[in-house]
Amino acid sequence: MSTLLEDTTVQSTSVPNNLLAGKTGIILGVANKWSIGWAIAQSLANAGMRLAFTYQGERLKENVEKLTATLEGDIPLYPCDVTDETQVDDLFKNLAGDFDGLDCVIHSLAFAKREELAGEFVNTSKEGYLLAQEISAYSLTAVSRAALPLMEKRGGGSIVTLTYYGGEKVVPNYNVMGVAKAALEMSVRYLAEDLGSKNIRVNAISAGPIKTLAASGVSGLSNMLEQMKEKAPLRRNIEAAEVGDTALFLASHLSRGITGEVIHVDAGYHIKGF
Numbered sequence: 001m002s003t004l005l006e007d008t009t010v011q012s013t014s015v016p017n018n019l020l021a022g023k024t025g026i027i028l029g030v031a032n033k034w035s036i037g038w039a040i041a042q043s044l045a046n047a048g049m050r051l052a053f054t055y056q057g058e059r060l061k062e063n064v065e066k067l068t069a070t071l072e073g074d075i076p077l078y079p080c081d082v083t084d085e086t087q088v089d090d091l092f093k094n095l096a097g098d099f100d101g102l103d104c105v106i107h108s109l110a111f112a113k114r115e116e117l118a119g120e121f122v123n124t125s126k127e128g129y130l131l132a133q134e135i136s137a138y139s140l141t142a143v144s145r146a147a148l149p150l151m152e153k154r155g156g157g158s159i160v161t162l163t164y165y166g167g168e169k170v171v172p173n174y175n176v177m178g179v180a181k182a183a184l185e186m187s188v189r190y191l192a193e194d195l196g197s198k199n200i201r202v203n204a205i206s207a208g209p210i211k212t213l214a215a216s217g218v219s220g221l222s223n224m225l226e227q228m229k230e231k232a233p234l235r236r237n238i239e240a241a242e243v244g245d246t247a248l249f250l251a252s253h254l255s256r257g258i259t260g261e262v263i264h265v266d267a268g269y270h271i272k273g274f
């Protein structure tokens with residue numbers, strides 16, 4: 001695991017430092033410094049957004065505490081395992097005590113059992129299928145619903161989730177997670193329609209493969225990274241900071257006309273038919 005992650009760097013970005021001044025956001029899905037959620041946090045914080053974070057269980061609390069201590073200001077942290085609906089509801093009730101409304105939700109989380117992310121999809125268990133759907137797809141709907149009152153207080157906002165190409169096309173070993181990402185991407189569209197009249201935009205970023213804890217659970221990650229370098233129009237892999245900056249765009253007024261969209265940050269890989 002550590003060797004897999006050793007050469008991954010998350011670069012800080014240079015963007016206007018007041019683009020998100022006065023705005024508030026919450027990030028769900030930081031496990032460690034390689035998490036895409038953490039790269040997004042850095043982009044948003046650099047642009048002036050006031051952030052809160054969740055952690056999944058006590059095991060990850062210290063990691064998130066240490067990381068957020070490097071950001072400026074008081075950063076509220078809350079426990080949130082999305083399989084527990086009470087925790088999701090409590091999260092936004094507690095957040096209401098710390099933030100006067102919410103402009104942005106970053107949903108950067110997913111899970112499937114390791115054994116479902118190798119071999120043939122036909123062998124997926126019912127339990128593994130439902131678990132992947134619950135955590136990786138349904139949670140976006142539950143979180144969006146719970147966040148609504150706080151976002152309405154600000155007259156609207158932006159919800160951003162993370163997806164992957166394996167939700168559009170068959171990618172070896174991505175299996176049950178591909179099916180969950182397809183459900184997630186469709187949820188983005190239905191949520192965008194429902195919440196649009198409240199001026200809440202819902203979009204997804206489809207990121208190219210990046211070495212993270214979650215990605216290391218997918219068998220053959222190194223092959224995916226090699227393929228990207230060979231085939232993607234930009235002939236390279238992407239960095240988490242590039243996803244962070246796209247989330248910054250989606251969180252800002254610059255993207256005010258965009259909702260229900262899946263934006264690919266994948267060096268162009270998804271356009272290739274050969």
Ligand code: NAD
Nearest residue numbers: 029030031035036056081082109110162209210212213214
């Ligand atoms: P990561 O392991 O750093 O983050 C995954 C997060 O999901 C962790 O913080 C974990 O605590 C959280 N999580 C899992 N189960 C949860 C639960 N029950 N309740 C609450 N949180 C839970 O990995 P990452 O690669 O940064 O993943 C973030 C998102 O990006 C995921 O949706 C992933 O599918 C997506 N994504 C990743 C890649 C990639 O190659 N790394 C590519 C495209 C999309």
